[in-house]
Amino acid sequence: MNKEKAISIVKPQLTEERFEHTLRVTQTALELAETYNVNKEKVELAGILHDYAKYRPKEELKRSILTSNLPKDLLDYHHELWHGPAGALLLEQEHGINDSDVQQAIRYHTTGKANMSMLEMIIFIADYSEPGRDFPGVQEVRDIVHHDLYRASWLATRNTINFLMQKNATIYPDTFHAYNDLTRQLNGGND
């Protein structure tokens, strides 16, 4: 699927503000794809489509989770976490997008996961650090993301866990698994 087609699919689903975020994520992700030599077509597609289900009604997202093989424990966590996994699913059902690399990058863009592929990590960190984002720690991530993608992703998961704990919020297990996995990668396999 080319860029124009992907944009024509996602644009009607988003607010103008969210669409601009989408373009910034895509641009940020493409720059990372260049740095790390990752397939640009897949990065571009995942970037453009990652928030496809962002504004679907909660009940529809819930139904997608309940009627698919997505993990049901998602429903025990904040509904903000549902649009990634449900989005990957709905893009396949509604537009036949079945590239599993792209699907996985969309699915995990909010939570991260253990053993992220380069594509997954690029979408995860582009969504976190695109130039429109403004929260404590994001500049540090931007400063290093082009020379240490693992450490940038580790900082992002750590900041996210901290942020959620400050809010007294629960944390989806995949985010913990991402933190532990990236910690091990940075420590050279040791705890």
Added chain:
Amino acid sequence: MNKEKAISIVKPQLTEERFEHTLRVTQTALELAETYNVNKEKVELAGILHDYAKYRPKEELKRSILTSNLPKDLLDYHHELWHGPAGALLLEQEHGINDSDVQQAIRYHTTGKANMSMLEMIIFIADYSEPGRDFPGVQEVRDIVHHDLYRASWLATRNTINFLMQKNATIYPDTFHAYNDLTRQLNGGND
């Protein structure tokens, strides 16, 4: 098993300093048992015995984990986490201590877990907050532990996760599960 017998079992296993910690944990735990009306015999036994395996050689703890039904993923995390689960096991093998409530409290005293019993929570928080402990946040836990055991335990898990993330260390999943579970309890079942 009475107090004197338990002490005679554990004392030879510990340094003098660690034995004094053990007595402070036991005293702290007994005060909490009084406040929350929890079985004092079990609390005392778990308090006295919780660090039984603290100074066993790493190789012995590892063997205990490998040759039992303890979760093998413990071995992927810091060895400081092994003495609780291995201790509960060794106390049964070496001294016939098979009260499952006491075993569980010893097993989870370092990591915590989801759905802790009152006994488990009391040993977990007594170990964390006994008067000899001195680290950021511990006084806040002491200040509330006699009127809000759940919040005190939640603060302890949050502080522990923060502390480990500051050290760039991995975090055992049971600690995350404890955090999420206690967060839900404090939020009245909502995320």
